[in-house]
Amino acid sequence: MNARRAAAGGAARDQRPDPAGKDATARRAGGGYDDIRDRLRTLTLRQQRFERYLGREMRVDAAGLAVMDHLVANGPATPTDLARRLDASTAATTLVIDRLVAGGHASRAPHPTDRRKVVVSPAEDWEASAFEHVSPIVRGVNEAVESLSEQERATVAAFLDRVVKAYDDAIRP
Amino acid sequence: MNARRAAAGGAARDQRPDPAGKDATARRAGGGYDDIRDRLRTLTLRQQRFERYLGREMRVDAAGLAVMDHLVANGPATPTDLARRLDASTAATTLVIDRLVAGGHASRAPHPTDRRKVVVSPAEDWEASAFEHVSPIVRGVNEAVESLSEQERATVAAFLDRVVKAYDDAIRP
DNA sequence: GTGAGATTACTAATGAAGTTAGCAATCTCG
DNA sequence: CGAGATTGCTAACTTCATTAGTAATCTCAC
Numbered sequence: 516m517n518a519r520r521a522a523a524g525g526a527a528r529d530q531r532p533d534p535a536g537k538d539a540t541a542r543r544a545g546g547g548y549d550d551i552r553d554r555l556r557t558l559t560l561r562q563q564r565f566e567r568y569l570g571r572e573m574r575v576d577a578a579g580l581a582v583m584d585h586l587v588a589n590g591p592a593t594p595t596d597l598a599r600r601l602d603a604s605t606a607a608t609t610l611v612i613d614r615l616v617a618g619g620h621a622s623r624a625p626h627p628t629d630r631r632k633v634v635v636s637p638a639e640d641w642e643a644s645a646f647e648h649v650s651p652i653v654r655g656v657n658e659a660v661e662s663l664s665e666q667e668r669a670t671v672a673a674f675l676d677r678v679v680k681a682y683d684d685a686i687r688p
Numbered sequence: 689m690n691a692r693r694a695a696a697g698g699a700a701r702d703q704r705p706d707p708a709g710k711d712a713t714a715r716r717a718g719g720g721y722d723d724i725r726d727r728l729r730t731l732t733l734r735q736q737r738f739e740r741y742l743g744r745e746m747r748v749d750a751a752g753l754a755v756m757d758h759l760v761a762n763g764p765a766t767p768t769d770l771a772r773r774l775d776a777s778t779a780a781t782t783l784v785i786d787r788l789v790a791g792g793h794a795s796r797a798p799h800p801t802d803r804r805k806v807v808v809s810p811a812e813d814w815e816a817s818a819f820e821h822v823s824p825i826v827r828g829v830n831e832a833v834e835s836l837s838e839q840e841r842a843t844v845a846a847f848l849d850r851v852v853k854a855y856d857d858a859i860r861p
Numbered sequence: 862g863t864g865a866g867a868t869t870a871c872t873a874a875t876g877a878a879g880t881t882a883g884c885a886a887t888c889t890c891g
Numbered sequence: 892c893g894a895g896a897t898t899g900c901t902a903a904c905t906t907c908a909t910t911a912g913t914a915a916t917c918t919c920a921c
Contacts (some may be wrong), residue, residue: 551833551841552826554848556761556874560731561855563754567775568859576907581736588729591898594870602740609871614907630917648858653725655854659847660724668724674832674844675727676762681828682734685821686741747877767899780879782900787878803896804887 557679569648574618578603578611583620583645586637593632728851742821747791751776751784755811756793757817762810766799 570580578601586592587602592600598608612635615621620641626632646653660668743753751774759765760774765773771781785808788794793814799805819826833841 551845551848552829552843552853555829557852558848558855559735559789561852562735564775565855565859596866602737604909605870606872606910610907629869629917633870647750651858652854656725656728656851657856659850659854662850663843663847667847669920670836670840671844672724672727674836674840675724675731677832677835678829679730679734679834681728681825682731682738684828685824686738688829713888770895777880778899779881779901783878802888802898806899 556654565652572648573620573645574624575615575620576611577619578607579615579620582608582611582635583637583641586621586635587642587645591634591636593626593634595632597635713824738825742818745821746818749784751780752788752791752793755784755788755808756814759794759808759810760815761843764807766805766807767806770808771805806822823855 521634532562563688566577566580569575570577573580575583581601582597594608594612595605597612598605601611602610603611612621612623615635616623620638621635622638624634624636660671689704731821739750739753743750744749746753748756754771754774758770767781768778769776770785774781774784776784782809785794785796788808789796793811795811797807797809799807
């Protein structure tokens with residue numbers, strides 16, 4: 516079997532005919548709109564790639580990483596909290612936590628007052644061993660921040676706030 | 689059955705005892721290191737959330753979105769190219785493309801010169817209908833860029849470059 | 862108090878999606 | 892030309908997520 520591509524003739528277009536029409540619009544080196552937007556896109560790509568890398572290194576899947584990130588950043592949380600954070604069902608979250616616990620990355624404990632709830636906490640060593648992989652980035656970002664004047668930091672921070680706000684506003688409508 | 693939580697007694701720790709030790713280190717409003725790093729992290733979170741949202745809206749899974757993003761940004765590509773972009777196997781990529789084609793989001797065409805290859809192209813209307821969802825963000829970012837002076841744009845662009853480089857450097861070792 | 866209804870975390874059954882292995886067709890190049 | 896590399900795909904298997912349903916617990920109007 517496998518008679519693939521049996522003379523399915525047809526003109527395949529040229530390679531890369533200015534895909535997104537960027538030449539025309541902006542790209543005037545130094546101050547164009549797309550200039551910074553492209554960098555933001557590239558940053559997203561790198562972050563995603565780094566997350567895949569980190570997941571492989573630490574033997575944790577994407578959902579597990581998101582949970583661990585939340586646990587480290589916001590402290591112990593209940594499965595329902597984590598489910599909301601993941602935009603996933605509580606059932607899926609139960610399995611994610613199962614995997615994390617089995618891998619020694621997190622632990623479950625009963626909630627002190629509400630006996631329906633469970634409190635998930637990151638393992639002692641998690642933050643340290645994760646930091647081992649993340650530290651190059653932290654260092655790189657710190658250096659980038661250090662290279663800025665106080666005023667420039669405020670500019671960058673304000674800019675990032677506006678970008679975050681743009682994402683927030685884009686979801687609801 | 690289901691005799692869960694059968695007196696699994698044990699003191700569950702307090703809620704949020706300064707999870708990452710941020711109070712101590714930095715957080716001095718306005719110019720701390722973490723100040724900007726936190727914003728970058730928040731940005732990542734928002735981007736991820738937006739991607740889930742966009743995927744739901746356009747009936748495309750995460751891998752499919754990554755492929756479409758690549759197709760729109762870099763022009764038509766072969767499955768092998770896309771597989772590299774996804775950090776996935778070519779087999780998985782075949783399935784991703786199958787789904788995109790079935791959904792009318794992309795199409796396959798034989799490569800003009802190399803008859804082993806296949807060229808995947810985005811559907812005509814994809815970019816437009818995707819832009820419908822993305823435009824609020826593009827607008828928001830554009831406004832944020834507009835609010836900056838020429839010099840500030842250069843500062844932000846250079847900063848983003850350094851952050852991207854930090855991610856690049858963090859992966860190889 | 863008490864009992865109806867909401868919450869919480871989990872299990873079970875099913876479906877969707879990725880991986881490795883392997884193959885046929887094609888290209889490359891000594 | 893012909894050995895070896897490339898390309899895209901299929902097949903078998905594994906993994907992960909979803910929907911539906913359940914037991915335990917909590918809330919709160921009465």
